[in-house]
Amino acid sequence: MRYGLGPEVLRDISLALAPGSFHFLTGASGAGKSSLLRLMYLAQLPSRGRLTVFGRNVATAPRGELPALRRRIGVVFQDFRLLDHLSALDNVALPLRLAGADEMQLRAHVVELLTWVGLGDHLNARPLTMSGGQKQRVAIARAVISRPRLLLADEPTGNVDDQIALRLLYLFEELYKMGTTVVIATHNAGLVQRFGHPELRLEDGTLNLIERQAA
Amino acid sequence: MSGVGDRLASVARAWSRDDLALAPDDRPVFLPWIVAIMTFLAALALAAALSLAGAAGRWTAGLTGSVTVEIAAEAAADPRPPQQRLDAVLAVLRDTPGIAAAAPLAHADIVAMLEPWLGKAAGASDLPLPQLVDVTLEPGAALDIPALAQRLEAAAAGTAVDDHRRWLGGLLRLARLAVALGLVIVVLVGCAASGTVVFATRAGLAAHHDAIELLHLMGARDAYIARQFARLVLWRSAAGALGGLVAGLAAFYGLAGAAEANLAPGAGAAALSGPWLGTGDFLLLALLVIATIAVATLTAWWTVMRALRNMI
Numbered sequence: 001m002r003y004g005l006g007p008e009v010l011r012d013i014s015l016a017l018a019p020g021s022f023h024f025l026t027g028a029s030g031a032g033k034s035s036l037l038r039l040m041y042l043a044q045l046p047s048r049g050r051l052t053v054f055g056r057n058v059a060t061a062p063r064g065e066l067p068a069l070r071r072r073i074g075v076v077f078q079d080f081r082l083l084d085h086l087s088a089l090d091n092v093a094l095p096l097r098l099a100g101a102d103e104m105q106l107r108a109h110v111v112e113l114l115t116w117v118g119l120g121d122h123l124n125a126r127p128l129t130m131s132g133g134q135k136q137r138v139a140i141a142r143a144v145i146s147r148p149r150l151l152l153a154d155e156p157t158g159n160v161d162d163q164i165a166l167r168l169l170y171l172f173e174e175l176y177k178m179g180t181t182v183v184i185a186t187h188n189a190g191l192v193q194r195f196g197h198p199e200l201r202l203e204d205g206t207l208n209l210i211e212r213q214a215a
Numbered sequence: 216m217s218g219v220g221d222r223l224a225s226v227a228r229a230w231s232r233d234d235l236a237l238a239p240d241d242r243p244v245f246l247p248w249i250v251a252i253m254t255f256l257a258a259l260a261l262a263a264a265l266s267l268a269g270a271a272g273r274w275t276a277g278l279t280g281s282v283t284v285e286i287a288a289e290a291a292a293d294p295r296p297p298q299q300r301l302d303a304v305l306a307v308l309r310d311t312p313g314i315a316a317a318a319p320l321a322h323a324d325i326v327a328m329l330e331p332w333l334g335k336a337a338g339a340s341d342l343p344l345p346q347l348v349d350v351t352l353e354p355g356a357a358l359d360i361p362a363l364a365q366r367l368e369a370a371a372a373g374t375a376v377d378d379h380r381r382w383l384g385g386l387l388r389l390a391r392l393a394v395a396l397g398l399v400i401v402v403l404v405g406c407a408a409s410g411t412v413v414f415a416t417r418a419g420l421a422a423h424h425d426a427i428e429l430l431h432l433m434g435a436r437d438a439y440i441a442r443q444f445a446r447l448v449l450w451r452s453a454a455g456a457l458g459g460l461v462a463g464l465a466a467f468y469g470l471a472g473a474a475e476a477n478l479a480p481g482a483g484a485a486a487l488s489g490p491w492l493g494t495g496d497f498l499l500l501a502l503l504v505i506a507t508i509a510v511a512t513l514t515a516w517w518t519v520m521r522a523l524r525n526m527i
Contacts, residue, residue, distance in 0.1 A: 041432060042432070042527065043428075043432055043527075044527070045527050058527075063524075063527075064436075066527070067434045067435065067436045068434065069434075070431075070432060070433065070434035071433070071434030075432065075433075081425065081429050083426055083429070094430075094433060095433050095434070098430070098433055098434055098435050098439070099434070
């Protein structure tokens with residue numbers, strides 16, 4: 001994969017994520033973790049090769065089918081990408097509203113999740129008034145609210161303390177146990193060791209799989 | 216029935232959604248003003264065109280059912296007194312099939328018609344004035360004007376028949392040209408308004424690129440995002456178009472009133488007599504507003520859809 005006419009960021013990557021699997025994606029800064037995630041959440045097409053998501057070849061699938069595929073993917077962006085003019089509640093509710101969920105049920109569901117991530121007192125707060133950690137939790141809540149089949153998180157614990165990081169990882173674990181496929185890009189070696197899920201390590205644009213046991 | 220109701224409610228709900236919530240500082244605030252100016256110009260041009268078309272219609276209706284016979288004051292080939300020549304002409308006219316009535320104009324009426332041009336001199340007794348006969352045709356009658364003219368000339372030399380076609384034809388051509396010009400202005404203004412909306416929408420797209428990409432990645436369909444921009448443009452163009460129409464009509468009636476007040480009493484005022492705009496004309500002007508709003512909204516929709524197609 002390359003951006004425009006630039007150099008290849010990723011090459012010779014062969015990867016199949018089994019449904020209901022949990023992987024950590026690791027690698028040095030600039031190794032291509034975010035680029036690989038961009039491919040997975042359909043923000044980018046590979047410049048060559050084949051990308052299949054939920055059994056559909058993305059390169060040949062009609063463009064009209066991609067929104068439905070994207071709705072089955074939850075993404076936690078490294079820079080959160082919250083809409084600043086919306087409250088925490090409305091930011092988290094966005095995926096459900098896009099899917100046409102009932103407004104009354106939607107609110108109860110969103111309030112419950114925001115309370116669970118410790119933001120029950122910040123339902124109407126705007127992102128601009130929140131700390132980095134609070135924004136990150138809103139971003140995570142938004143990614144998981146619609147119970148995606150594939151959850152991709154780019155450094156989801158980078159701005160929170162260890163206690164919150166563990167709590168969030170347990171949330172991802174819960175989703176994993178319920179059948180969600182999870183890929184978490186992280187620099188946090190301690191978390192990778194602690195949970196013992198397989199590690200996808202990116203080095204020099206290529207990918208290596210490292211199996212682990214929980215510590 | 217409830218299916219249709221549910222569908223309408225669903226469409227209304229979809230159009231009321233404002234997830235992008237365009238911020239006040241980067242909304243296309245100038246759009247209503249541009250649309251107002253465009254609609255003002257288009258309404259003025261259309262009102263003028265419709266008014267002229269109406270006047271032309273009244274001229275046609277008023278003159279096609281009649282002809283005027285003019286008997287020269289003096290004719291060397293016919294030395295009879297004027298009254299005898301008039302009687303001879305009236306006799307021919309009354310014997311001609313298709314003519315309902317033939318009435319000579321009183322001398323005072325002829326003087327009154329000439330007064331705007333000749334002043335009080337028109338009433339001078341030594342001024343040789345022709346005699347005029349106002350001929351009313353039966354409805355649908357197809358009169359052979361050249362043949363009638365020949366028979367009248369034979370009855371009284373120096374007689375001419377005017378079926379108003381020359382005068383009316385030139386005036387109607389001018390009116391049709393003005394109407395066409397007005398419609399061309401309306402179309403050009405419509406094109407300019409569409410272009411403005413394209414640029415305003417593109418500016419909005421650039422300002423909200425991140426939010427649009429986020430919605431796109433979360434699975435929002437292109438139509439969902441396009442609807443948010445189109446909805447904003449709908450309300451803003453509606454405000455501008457209505458304001459422009461009111462201002463355009465006010466300017467039109469102001470100009471029309473001024474023209475009426477400055478026309479010479481008589482011929483000019485008579486030519487423009489009648490209402491400036493009719494009910495049908497107002498409906499067309501309302502249609503102009505609806506078309507402006509529709510063009511602006513659809514242009515915004517199309518611009519966003521086209522831009523989104525460049526994303527995978």
